Amino acid sequence: MDNQKIKAIIEALVFASPEPLTIKKITDILSERESVVKEAIFGLQNDLILRGIELVYVAGGWRLQTRPEFSEWIKRLKPTKKIKLTKPSLITLSIIAYKQPVTKQEVEVVRGVNSDGPIEHLMNLGLVEIAGQKKAPGNPYLYRTTKKFLSLLGLGDIGALPRIVTLYSSEVTE
Amino acid sequence: MHVHQPTFVGPVTELLDLSKKNGVDILKIRLSEITSDYLAGQQNINEIGQFLVIVSALCFLKSQRLLFEETESFEEEATFFQDIEDYKLHKEASLWFSDKLEFSDNIFFNIPAVDDEQEKEIEVSLSNLILHVTEIFLSKEEKGEIIIDEMRVSEKIEEIIKRLAEIKRISFINLIANLRDRIELVVTFLALLEMVRSELIRAVQYKPFAPIWIIRR
Structure with a gap:
């Protein structure tokens, strides 16, 4: 199959997929080598440079999304549901994201207060989920962030989170 | 907030930093004056928490200095300050x-299938609910001393209603995630059954074998 056709198929697949499409899934569907698929993806990204949509790597897969600079027009088309978190929920999310998998008790040691509410809220929003139980007295539940969390924040994987010390230092020096 | 003490004048955060590094002799700082000054002034609701954390850290530091020689290493103190540093980083x-x-909010893409599925609710059968609870019941090992704790189903119902008052739904696993023991699990389960019977809540799944959600009616 020539490269142009592979690019067109990948574009169609990613467009039709309800969630970010992994390289493995694409290679399985196309029966092509991973290197060929990767090359086509980078080519497709390049083709979309001047377009209203872009191809990005989020939550372990590839997704077609609108470019942020056009959001103003899209918001005129349809209203958006913004996720707004309170300070306690944001700090809880940060602790879970950086320390995952983590128990509620471990979150509370850092926050110094009961964290039932924020964890519950984050779970209801689908940003945090139960990852299993810790082999410790009482077998407490372990919490981790979800794919939706990565998808919403536009992160390829959890390793794409900025180093926490870097974040703090930059704030201090400002 | 600014501190005015004979040995230190400046922000309270700086006082904590310097005290930790022995740049200021914490024993010469009168903490009661700091808190009195703070209470006498106008408090900002957004800063009260931070002030409490800093002052409690100063209290801890001073008590350690009063109780032990300066040269001793305090593992507990290190952990305490590590937790505060951790909190600051996450903040x-x-x-x-x-x-x-x-x-x-500025990026749009295909809506995940989950949202479509959420519209198709499957009512959870009683047997399925019992199966879930049995699994969890068996995983909660009872060890050590048995404490007789009188817990009423009606109180549990009130507690669940309160939790569901602010949010429309809660996952079943989250509802029972932090229960103390098997007794509380049984009481919670009875409360849920009563609530389903009284039509206060519904137990649903969005697809077979998916997590169970408790939704207030």
Whole structure:
């Protein structure tokens, strides 16, 4: 199959997929080598440079999304549901994201207060989920962030989170 | 907040930093004056928490200095300050998460299938609910001393209603995630059954074998 056709198929697949499409899934569907698929993806990204949509790597897969600079027009088309978190929920999310998998008790040691509410809220929003139980007295539940969390924040994987010390230092020096 | 003491004048955060590094002799700082000054002034609701954390850290530091020789190493003290540092780091990091979430509002993409599925609710059968609870019941090992704790189903119902008052739904696993023991699990389960019977809540799944959600009616 020539490269142009592979690019067109990948574009169609990613467009039709309800969630970010992994390289493995694409290679399985196309029966092509991973290197060929990767090359086509980078080519497709390049083709979309001047377009209203872009191809990005989020939550372990590839997704077609609108470019942020056009959001103003899209918001005129349809209203958006913004996720707004309170300070306690944001700090809880940060602790879970950086320390995952983590128990509620471990979150509370850092926050110094009961964290039932924020964890519950984050779970209801689908940003945090139960990852299993810790082999410790009482077998407490372990919490981790979800794919939706990565998808919403536009992160390829959890390793794409900025180093926490870097974040703090930059704030201090400002 | 600014501190005015004979040996230190400046922000309270700086006082804590210097005290930790022995740049200021904490024993010569009168903490009661700091808190009295703070209470006498106008308090900002957003800063009260931070002030409490800093002052409690100063209290801890001073008590350690009063009780032990300065040269001793205090593992507990190190852990305490590590926790405070950790909290400060995550407080700063939370701003990054806030910005990212704000920015996510500007990006549009195919809505995940989960949202479609959420419209198709499957009512959870009683037997399925019992199966779930049995699994969890068996995983909660009872060890050590048995404490007789009188817990009423009606109180549990009130507690669940309170939790569901602010949010429309809660996952079943989250509802029972932090229960103390088997007794509380049984009481919670009885409360849920009563609530389903009284039509206060519904137990649903969005697809077979998916997590169970408790939704208030």
